[in-house]
Amino acid sequence: GAGVSQSPxxxxxxxxxxxxxxxxxxxxxxxxxxxxxxxxxxxxxxIYFQGNSAPDKSGLPSDRFSAERTGGSVSTLTIQRxxxxxxxxxxxxSSLEGVMTYNEQFFGPGTRLTVL
Amino acid sequence: xxxxxxPISMDSYEGQEVNITCSHNNIATNDYITWYQQxxxxxxxxxxxxxxxKVTNEVASLFIPADRKSSTLxxxxxxLSDTAVYYCLVGGSGSARQLTFGSGTQLTVLP
Numbered sequence: 001g002a003g004v005s006q007s008p009x010x011x012x013x014x015x016x017x018x019x020x021x022x023x024x025x026x027x028x029x030x031x032x033x034x035x036x037x038x039x040x041x042x043x044x045x046x047i048y049f050q051g052n053s054a055p056d057k058s059g060l061p062s063d064r065f066s067a068e069r070t071g072g073s074v075s076t077l078t079i080q081r082x083x084x085x086x087x088x089x090x091x092x093x094s095s096l097e098g099v100m101t102y103n104e105q106f107f108g109p110g111t112r113l114t115v116l
Numbered sequence: 117x118x119x120x121x122x123p124i125s126m127d128s129y130e131g132q133e134v135n136i137t138c139s140h141n142n143i144a145t146n147d148y149i150t151w152y153q154q155x156x157x158x159x160x161x162x163x164x165x166x167x168x169x170k171v172t173n174e175v176a177s178l179f180i181p182a183d184r185k186s187s188t189l190x191x192x193x194x195x196l197s198d199t200a201v202y203y204c205l206v207g208g209s210g211s212a213r214q215l216t217f218g219s220g221t222q223l224t225v226l227p
Contacts, residue, residue, distance in 0.1 A: 004159070033212065042203065042219045043160070048212030056212045091159050098212075104150075105215075107159025 002026075004108035006092050012114045013082055021077045021111045025094030032075050033105060034067055035091040043091060049075065050098035082115045089113070120204045125222040134191045136221050138204030141185050149180060149187045150205045154220070160203060164189070191223075199225045 005024045013019050025032050034046040045059040049069040060066070064082075069075040079086055089110040095103035121139040128134045140149070148167050152160035164171055166178040166187070177190040191198060201220040208215075 033215065035217075043217035045212060045215050048215075050212075058211070093159065104162040104165070105152075105160075107161070109157070110159055 004092055004094055004106050006090075006108040006111050008111060009109065010112045010114075012116065014116050015084060016081055018078065018080045019082055019113065021079075021090050021113070023075045023077070023092030023094075023108060025073065025075070025092070026106055027073075029094035029096055029106070030072070031095040031098045031103065032069055033093045033095075034075070034077050035093065036061075036088045037091060037110070038088045046077070046090075079113075082113075084115045087113055087115045120206055120218045122202075122204055122218060122221045124219065125224070127224050127226060128194055129226050130195055131193050134194050134198075134223060134225075136189045136191075136202055136204075136223065137186055138189070138206075139186045140204070140206045143184050143206050146208070147206050148208045149178065149184075150208075151176070151178065151187075151189045152203045152205060152217070154201045154203065160217070163202075194223075194225045196225050196227060199223060 007022045011019055030051045032049040035043040036046055037043050047060055047067045048056040064080045067077045089112050091107055091110045093105040093107045095105045097103045148165055150165040151163045153163050154160040164173055164176045164178045166180050168180050171178045179188045201222050203217045203220040205217055
C-alpha cells in the first residue's frame with residue numbers, strides 16, 4: 001500500500017478482555033513505532049522495532065502490553081486484561097531507517113480503543 | 117529526555133503568518149528538531165525538520181537560533197485548513213524513548 005495501515009479502525013471491548021491491534025508499515029521501512037494518544041493529549045511512545053534488533057520496550061506502561069513484529073513487516077500490539085484507562089487511540093508509524101538517522105515517521109490513521 | 121514546551125493554543129486569521137515557538141533547553145548535540153501536524157482523527161504528518169539556522173520547504177520555515185534551545189515554526193499566510201495541532205519533537209540521536217510528542221499547540225485559524 002501507499003501508506004501505513006492499521007486495523008481495526010475502532011475496537012470496543014469489555015474490561016478484562018484481550019485485544020490485538022495490527023499495523024502494516026510502508027513496504028521497505030525498517031523501523032516501526034507504536035504510540036498511544038489519550039483524548040486531548042500528546043503521543044506517548046510505547047515500543048520501537050528496528051530491523052532485526054531487539055525492540056525498545058521502554059515505553060510500555062505495564063506487562064499487560066506486548067508487541068511483536070513478524071518478518072520485519074507487520075506488527076501486532078496486544079493488550080491483555082484490558083482496563084478502562086487503556087481507552088485511547090493507538091497509532092503506528094514507520095520510517096525508512098531507524099532513530100539514529102533522523103528519519104521522517106509516517107503515521108497510520110490509528111485504532112480507537114474503547115474499554116467499557 | 118529532551119523535554120519540549122509549546123503554547124497550548126494559538127488563534128490566527130486567514131492570510132496571516134503564524135509563528136509557533138518550542139522550547140527545548142536540554143537538547144543534545146546530535147538531536148534534530150522535527151515538527152508534525154495532526155488533524156482530528158488522523159495520525160500526525162511531517163512538516164519540516166532542521167538542525168540549525170533556517171530550513172524552508174513548500175509549506176513552512178523553521179528557525180533555530182545558534183544555541184538550539186528553542187525553535188520557531190513559521191506558517192506563511194495560513195488558511196482555515198491549517199487549523200490543527202502542531203507538535204515539536206526533539207530527538208533522534210539516542211533511543212526511541214526520546215520520541216515523545218508533547219501536548220502540542222492547537223492552532224485555530226479564523227475567517
